[in-house]
Amino acid sequence: MNYRPEQGKSRPTHSSATGIPWLRSLLYILMVAVSLPVMVGCNTSAIYQDDRYNPPVYWGRHVVKKGETLYSIAWRYGRDYRELGNANNIQPPYHIRAGQVLRLDLKGRVPASTRTASTADPRAASSGGTASQDRSARSTAPAKTDPKPQVTRKPDRGVELARQSQTVSDISWQWPHTGTVIANFSTSGQVNKGIDIAGNAGDPIRAAADGNVVYAGNGLLGYGNLIIVNHNEHFLSAYAHNRRILVKEGEDVKQGQTIAEMGDSGAEGNKLHFEIRRNGNPVDPMPYLPAR
Known part of the structure; x- marks a missing residue:
């Protein structure tokens, strides 16, 4: 669109493009359109679909959908x-209902007893407690990796890998599947918040440690059919x-119990995407699992 002055009148001069009436109106409309999601306060799926974006998220709101749990939303x-x-x-026990609105722009705190326990033991120190809350609200920088956890009991290498376990951070861990690791944990470049393990459709997926199933469904985009297991107040794992x-x-599950069958839901091929999170933050699963 061209600006044409009325006949007999001189062309107005402007110090900037925003001085043009129609363009000023257009810019206003665009600003409103861009800010509308923030005004509404609900986050879009782009936040958790983008592999380059690494939470935590401390803005907006989330409306609980049927089948979601506080654990899956926090994840x-x-x-x-x-x-x-x-x-x-x-x-606790953290019951929520469909339609409930959760404020993401509010920062809570972990009860003093659990926070003291996590900071007293350097192996269980959180990189995502108060430190993560001090992070810039809109930072997209990858989360810092946790220090390598201390292994208190190493696996018996004479036992086949499927039955090996080792104790790390007071939890006995084993491989959820013994296939080849085809993608490692990464907090830069192509972000991967866990590891990917190759296998065949229908292969048994086993619980990496004792725990309680806190989510079983397909409501998290990019994960397909997903299981989240709570092991204690600090550690969760996902399959x-x-x-x-x-x-x-x-449901309570035991280490080594078959909890799923391998598939390709939400993926381009058959594989297991396995994550461990400590105090809400993704950590590299490899130091927790028995050495191959």
Whole structure:
């Protein structure tokens, strides 16, 4: 569109492009359109679909959908479930309902007893407690990696890998699948918040440690059929892209128990995407799993 002055009148002069009436109006409309998601306060799926973006997220709101749990929502936004629950006045056992609005722009705190336990032992020190809360609200920088955890009991290398276990941070861990690792943990470049393990459709996926199933569903984009297991107040593990889920939310599972069948849901091929999160932050699973 060209600006044409009326006949008999001189062309107006402007110090900037925004002085042109129609362009000024257009810019205003664009600014409103861009700011509308922030005004509404709900986050879009782009936040957790973008592999280059590494949470935590401390802005906006989330409307609970059917099938979601506080654990899965905290996982989506890179938050400690205890901290997110505290921010929204949700107490254990952290029941939420569809339609409930969770404030992501509020920062909660972890109860003093659990926070003291995590800071007293350097092996369980959190990189995502108060330190992560001090991070810039809109920072997209990858989270810092945790120091290598101390192994208190190494696996018996004479035992086949499928049955080997080692104790790290007071939890006995084993491989959820013994296939080849085809993608390693990475916090830069092509971000990978866990490891990817190759296998065949229908292969058994086993619980890496004793725990309780706190999510079993397909509500997190990019994960397909997903299981999240809570091991203690600090550690969660996740098993993604399953063909079939064999456990239910609230079920206790034992290390080595088959909890799913390998598949390609939410992925381009059959594989297991396996994550461990400590206090809400992704950590490299390799130091926790027995050496191959």
